[in-house]
Amino acid sequence: MGSITKPTLRRINVDAPIEDFIEAIKKDGGCICTNYVSPAEVAQANAEGKLFPPETRRCNRLIQASPTCREKFFMHPLYQALGEYFLAETYPTWYDQKCHYYTSHPILSAALGIDVRPNAAGQRLHRDDKMYHTWHSDATATGWTKGRDNGFGVFVPGIKTTIENGATRLVPGSHLWGDYRGADPNSDDIVYAEMDVGEAAFMLASTFHGGSTNNSKDENRLIYALFMCKGTLRTEFAMFLEYPAEVVKGWSKELQARLGWKISSPNCGMVDMRDPSFLLDDNFDPEAPNVDVDLD
Ligand SMILES: O=C(O)CCC(=O)C(=O)O
Ligand SMILES: [Fe+2]
Numbered sequence: 202m203g204s205i206t207k208p209t210l211r212r213i214n215v216d217a218p219i220e221d222f223i224e225a226i227k228k229d230g231g232c233i234c235t236n237y238v239s240p241a242e243v244a245q246a247n248a249e250g251k252l253f254p255p256e257t258r259r260c261n262r263l264i265q266a267s268p269t270c271r272e273k274f275f276m277h278p279l280y281q282a283l284g285e286y287f288l289a290e291t292y293p294t295w296y297d298q299k300c301h302y303y304t305s306h307p308i309l310s311a312a313l314g315i316d317v318r319p320n321a322a323g324q325r326l327h328r329d330d331k332m333y334h335t336w337h338s339d340a341t342a343t344g345w346t347k348g349r350d351n352g353f354g355v356f357v358p359g360i361k362t363t364i365e366n367g368a369t370r371l372v373p374g375s376h377l378w379g380d381y382r383g384a385d386p387n388s389d390d391i392v393y394a395e396m397d398v399g400e401a402a403f404m405l406a407s408t409f410h411g412g413s414t415n416n417s418k419d420e421n422r423l424i425y426a427l428f429m430c431k432g433t434l435r436t437e438f439a440m441f442l443e444y445p446a447e448v449v450k451g452w453s454k455e456l457q458a459r460l461g462w463k464i465s466s467p468n469c470g471m472v473d474m475r476d477p478s479f480l481l482d483d484n485f486d487p488e489a490p491n492v493d494v495d496l497d
Contacts, residue, residue, distance in 0.1 A: 208373040210392050210402070219282055222403065226283070227345040230376030230408030233394060237357065237401035238273050244398075245269045246425065247359045258321070260314030261473040263425065267314075274357045274401070275312065275427045283403060284429040287353045310352060310430035313474075314359070317367045317415045317422040324411035326372065326384035326391075329354065329404075332469035333434060337407060339379030350376070351431045352406025358396045359423030367415035367422040368393040369402065375409040384409035406430075436461065446480050457481060 211225040211232045225232035246269040264271045274280075288307035293300050328335070330352050340349065362368035370391045372384045384391075393413065394402045404410060406428065415422050440460045449457050457463065457478065464476045472480060479485045 208390050208392055210371060210373060210394060212400075215279060219279070219286070222279070222283055223286055226287070226403055226405060229373035231371050231373070231394075231402055231404035231410075233396060234279065234401045234403060235397075236399060237277065237279070237355075238399055240398045242269055242273045242399075243357070243359060246274065246357075247423065258316050258318070259474060260316070263312040263314055263427075264309065267425075270312065270314075270357075270425050270427070274355065274425055275309065277355070280355045280401075280403070280427075284353050287350055287405065288429060288431050290348060290431060290433070305432035307353070307429040308432050308435070309427070310434070311354075311426065311428040313426055315412065315424050315426055317412055317424075319415050319417055319419060319421070321367070321415050323367065323370075323414040326370065326386055326409045326411045328407050328409055329428065330406035332465070332467055333430070335407065337378060337380050339381070340377040341374070341379075345377060350405045350407050351434060352428050354404050354406060354426060354428040356394065356396075356402045356404065357425040357427070358398060358400065359425060360420065361398055362394065362396050362422060362424065363417075364393045364395060364413070365415075366417040366420040367413040368395045369424065370394070370411055370413050371402075371404065372409040376405045376407040378409075386411075450481050454478075 208229070210229060212235055213221050213225060213232055215234055215236045222232060222234070246267050249267040249269055260266060264275065284307045289304060291302050291304045293302050295301070328337075330350065333351050335351055337349075340346065356369055360366070370393055372388070372390055373392055374390070375384055396402060412422075412424075444460055449460060449462060452460075461470060462478045462481060464470050470477060
């Protein structure tokens with residue numbers, strides 16, 4: 202169903218009051234921030250660590266590989282403040298008859314560079330909270346409420362993104378949809394997040410979106426994607442630190458899987474876009490495979 206006026210994503214300058222961003226994201230599920238970083242910082246991130254050998258589409262371990270992505274894109278005060286707003290949660294629980302309140306703060310959930318090369322096919326429209334098996338009630342009539350989302354991301358383009366070179370498509374308002382519907386890739390309601398270098402797009406993880414086909418001749422559509430999730434989305438004991446690879450290596454596959462050394466379907470708990478169990482293999486190939494952009 203098309204709407205009467207074509208939807209857009211609001212463009213808001215980085216120094217606007219945070220309430221402007223919150224309002225736009227609550228309404229549309231995302232917005233574009235102008236002057237998020239400087240073009241020089243983007244050029245620096247692009248140069249760091251020679252992120253993309255020609256045959257590779259994703260740059261893993263971005264937080265370590267690129268200090269600029271880490272300090273300027275991820276630790277950006279605006280992204281951090283919005284992450285707190287959308288994901289931090291205060292929860293009451295009783296000890297005898299005294300109620301205690303505890304606040305959980307978001308943590309980094311995913312960080313990678315995505316290089317969509319000429320002729321690479323676009324992704325299907327999807328929600329990035331699928332890996333947490335998130336249920337969505339229909340909130341189109343009531344609007345966004347706190348706690349609804351468990352992920353919040355920022356996309357920082359490494360080059361100017363255009364419809365032609367595969368700008369990310371978003372469906373504004375789809376973060377409010379219930380679980381009864383998927384997004385129509387031919388709908389008029391799709392917006393291409395075309396961005397200049399230095400801009401960034403914020404997005405709730407429940408918003409339908411997808412990378413697009415790169416129809417350009419010679420432009421590698423490079424984008425840095427950083428996501429935070431709710432701080433509660435982890436185990437009570439940090440299993441990988443308590444029982445690292447050397448400790449669990451000789452244990453059974455079943456036990457290793459219970460300790461988290463196996464992906465939760467879809468895509469949750471990966472290392473370098475792979476099932477983490479590869480790290481327990483004595484002869485593992487350190488080179489990450491060239492995975493498809495539309496990973497399931
Ligand atoms: O490449 C893009 O524009 C978006 C990528 C994405 O949504 C994903 O990999 O989940
Ligand atoms: Fe995605």
